[in-house]
Amino acid sequence: MNYKSEIQKFITSQYIYSGARVALAIIIPSVILAYFGLLKEYFLFPLGTSFVGLTDMAGPFIRRRNSLILAIISFLTVISVASFIQGYPALVFLGIVVFGMFFTLLGVYGQRLAAVGGLTLVVFSIFIDVHFSQTWEFKNIVTFIAGGIWFLLIFLLVSRLQPYKLASQMIGENYLELAEYLKIKAKFYQKNADLDALYQEVISKQIVIKNLQEETREMVFKTRTIVNEATTTSRLLMLMFLDAIDFYEKLMTSDQNYANLHAHFGKTPILPAIHRFLNDLAEEVTHIGIALQSGTKSHPSRDIDAELQKVYNIYFHLRKRKMSAETLENFMALRLILYRISEVADDVKIIHKVFSQDLRNIKSLSSGLDYDKFVPKQEQLNSRVLLNNLSLKSSHFRHAVRLTTALLIGYAVSLLGTSEIGHSYWILITIVAIMRPAYSTTKHRNLLRLYGTASGAVAAYLLLIFVKNDTLLLGILFTSMLLCFTLLKEKYATAVFFMTIYIFITFNFLNPGNVNLIFRDRILDTTIAGIIAAAVSYFILPVWEHTQNSKLMEKSTLANLRYFKNVIKKIEYKSPDDEEYRMRRKDAIISLANLSDSFQRLLSDPKNQQKKMESVHQFVTTSHLITAYTASLAQYSQSPHHFSEIDFENWERKILAELSHTLDLLSGRESQPDSDRISIKTDDRVQQLLVKRKEEILEEEFFDRRDPSRISRLTELTSIQEILELLYDVALEQRRVTEKYAVIDGVHPSEES
Known part of the structure; x- marks a missing residue:
């Protein structure tokens, strides 16, 4: 563990800043009151400061400000009521019913108001206790609320002095989590890697990244100074967050069979070299995250190109010794892995370059995105929403x-x-x-x-x-x-x-x-x-979590289906609609994370409520693979080439047929007959090209070209075909898992093909 980086991550994070702001807001008046011997008499002032400070959650300035004001009003209301009913148990019971239901139901409007509601109940609980305040005095209310207003003033001042600080810290935290994600991916290349355990680590980290990205989207896309103001800092922050999302997709890609990789290259030096290099890249991403959090420039701590060249030298030397017609496909898969790693390394270098140069000449990002579409939906503050939840x-x-x-x-x-x-x-x-x-x-x-x-x-x-x-x-x-x-x-x-x-x-x-x-x-x-x-x-x-399974499984399947359709369209027709693609990708990742999170909670439910555990686990695993393989396929949408050798039309029909059948099973709709799905055949020409290439190798027409930036068209075609085959196999497996799940659930789907 790099203890220096861990300490830097902590002391530059939003949590230490937020904690310091609340703590100092409490400490400063406490010291002043203690100096004059008034702390015991006015201890409600720092208490009010602490409770209002605890309602402050990361997000856009306007929402944070409004929630603080709402908290002060809510606290004033419950303190006033509690002070009058204190000592009258019957009235206190009534107050608990009214305030308990109302302030808990504020959660229908989102986590921010749920926090306000919860802390309001805490304040009410304190002031109804006869041991806390023996007598009611107007001074108690004024003192407590004055402490809350004091924190509001500090918040307004700090927000004015550092308008971009929170956004910068949250985006930096995104990169820190991506670095941790990359370290997990690096472990797949370790000797004797426990692949099942690593997949669980990947899924757990995806949940963390999803939640953080949702919070950051709200913060960045709903902050006027970032979206609308054409300042250097606002453009940089927007660019860095959009790059973080794209970077995550590259890290999500899973276009290799790790078990097969270890079987063929486990005793060679190439896998340990990849493992070391990915960890080095993770450290570089960590430095980027720390620089963003601290507001400093980021510079590479090592020569990334030189380190990558060492990995390629090992690969080229290994290829020269071991390449044959029998091992061709294995080396093509390994070459593709190195190509993807090179792309990740290029991204890291570009991000470092953005940090190190003068950004004043950067024009508008001109992304053409409607940012409101990417912000997590929040219920409007109207009584209808509340009444609908009764x-x-x-x-x-x-x-x-x-x-x-x-x-x-x-x-x-x-x-x-x-x-x-x-x-x-x-x-x-x-x-x-x-x-x-x-x-x-x-x-x-x-x-x-x-x-x-x-x-x-x-x-x-x-x-x-x-x-x-x-x-x-x-x-x-x-x-x-x-x-x-x-x-x-x-x-x-x-x-x-x-x-x-x-x-x-x-x-x-x-x-x-x-x-x-x-x-x-x-x-x-x-x-x-x-x-x-x-x-x-x-x-x-x-x-219980098992009651939520079908709904979350259906959402994940639908999101994966739409994501896959969009990716195929981008590859086959070079569709320029980047906004729709980003939306489909976001929906797939969020739906997958929600499903995975629900399954993690299911593990903590009582044993008698952990129903259909095996089927749900298999469904979560297959959903993860479908999203990851689709993300791998999406990388080819950026290529200027048309891959006419791939029968995209029929592959799309085959895969969508399985996903649609799964969706129908989960929603209880009628599905197309199994025979219709089985009859879909693909007409790829990749195998012919592969056979021809093997014949060339057998005839000793192998050229040892050592160009890290070059990747053969056959390698790309083989990879695309393999991803499509894997997608189909996993979609088929998911459909079978769903049929088993539906039978256990009392539904009788059609017989398996």
């Missing part, structure tokens, strides 16, 4: 019922244990933090919360017992706060660990000498909340 068919409504039920139970438990639980609002806060729409996600966060709280409580307890220096404790508090807000999204358990530490130290400053009580309450409340959340998620209107 049904048990809505996963949002079911989640709202579960969360509200859990909060009611949690509040009832806190009333029963009034004399024993001194910070009972922690029960409600923990329930809100843990519970998510999916049972598997709730289960996972429950465990992380418990681990983080337990370890953090022990660490904080020891600190408060053995460290008596207030200055040192204050430093640990500020550091823990910074790390908590920085790691909250990516490393939840670690963030909870630091959160627990700074909460313990804060309470100790506000009310010294109660460390034993705080320790007991924190562990007890977290345990109670975890039990309630787990029980309610399991028994109250659960949404």
